[in-house]
Amino acid sequence: MDRVLGLDSGGSKTDAVVINRAGRVLARARAEGLDPAASADWPERLADLAAKLGPVSAAVLGLPCHGEIAAVSARQVAVAADLFGPQVVVMNDVAVAFHGALAGDDGVLVLAGTGSMAWAHGPLGTQRVGGWGHLFGDEGSAHWIGRAALALASQHLDGRQPPSGFAHGLLREMGVAAPDLLAWVYAQDSRAGIASVAAMVSRLADADLAEAVALMSEAAGHLALAGQTAGRLAGLEPPFAWSFAGGVMQDATVRAALTAKLGAPQPPALAPVGGAALAAAQKVGWQTGPEFIAALNAEIG
Template structure:
């Protein structure tokens, strides 16, 4: 049997477990809910990971001993030094050859197939990671309370703020007004306060970003402008990575992406490309080659010292 590799891509909405082999065959996948420990608690995170590992191994007809290496990319890893040891021990006793890191690595390893460049993540939260000639750098990912610009949570917050201005008469009413009323079943606009304040989990609130896209598609110019702002904020993350990696001005650096915000398609990719041209001349926006769940598995092969052949990558892509 070819060596097996297990990747875990954690996120604010779901956590994906994937097993591949060294020939680029996908053997199994399993999904669990959010692995954001600040929302579910650290004990629940540990239980989720152990449950998910057992489920994906069973689905792939494998045991822990068959796994040459595993990598788990988890949200909030590295953002509390007092928690690092606990994070790093999460898979101990379950997968003997494994490492835990931040989920930004999954996006980079997947979208760029491990090649030099910059990866933007805009899911529930936002963050960027890049590697260039052996150096790595992170930008963003400071959390939803005062940062995470361009993320689904940020878009949701800005969308609800726009709704409040429309409802008040401070902004011209647009399609967003009716979409939010319908989504929450509001009999009175102020009932939104009860629906949101103290009741909406981070991952649930982020889903409201879909209303931004729907309103923009329906011709709401103010909602469209929120997506333009998101594109600009994400371009700033890429520019921050380039600065932290000390890339010379005009370097031809590929920039890729992953996360639910990009489901808006050209409504956000167009503004992102335009903002990159302003903020990071020389950058090229490229479609992601693999998703972050396969990125986690690919990073596991790298940790094991294995480089997948072009044929294996093509098989994985197919």
């Protein structure tokens, strides 16, 4: 069967592709994230995706929390094997993002989406830094930015901070009136809801609102530290090759601050779902040189 599957899922969304030996996408499906900490029905939703995409000869799934909590990881492997058979590999979602961004080469990936983590591979092996979750980690992530922005806005609204345009600018972006802010926040049933505020902060930073720029700069500082630490632990000498993934990394303030600390990034060779598809193609022994990677990148965007 000339079909393999790559799947990338994080805290907010899932993207899956089925490709052939030429790197052409035969089927694609998107859905909400398969975060086991956010929803108990992730196995059923993964089964729905598998049914939509059809049979494959191999699959690589990048799933949130994998390799972090033993019981969750074992459950993910069991569910994946039931759905896709023995030729399935489950990896952490940041691992497939790393594999795609650097096309399997040594270097560092700084990922900042709903959560955040740095992943590196070098002479001393694979290292990961961060990714401790939203309750006491994930610094610089969209959730971290969203929570910090909401906290700052609340301080402006109740007088703990002097008046500025930040709180009302954020509320305007959110489409929420000040008296309804608390209700909006507590109506969010997942990390993704709070994380969605980060994109609004990014737009305020683009408009040069000082508090928004400061928040995005602070996020970048956390992400740079994670990247530097991961590279050092993996035995990479600076300046090392590094790339990026995740929505936060599209912010101009974050990218500029990281470039100042780490040097110019290497544009991702493949999106995270492409990294999963590339790994699946390699698992079945297909030729996956530069031409294959270029073709796959053109297909998945």
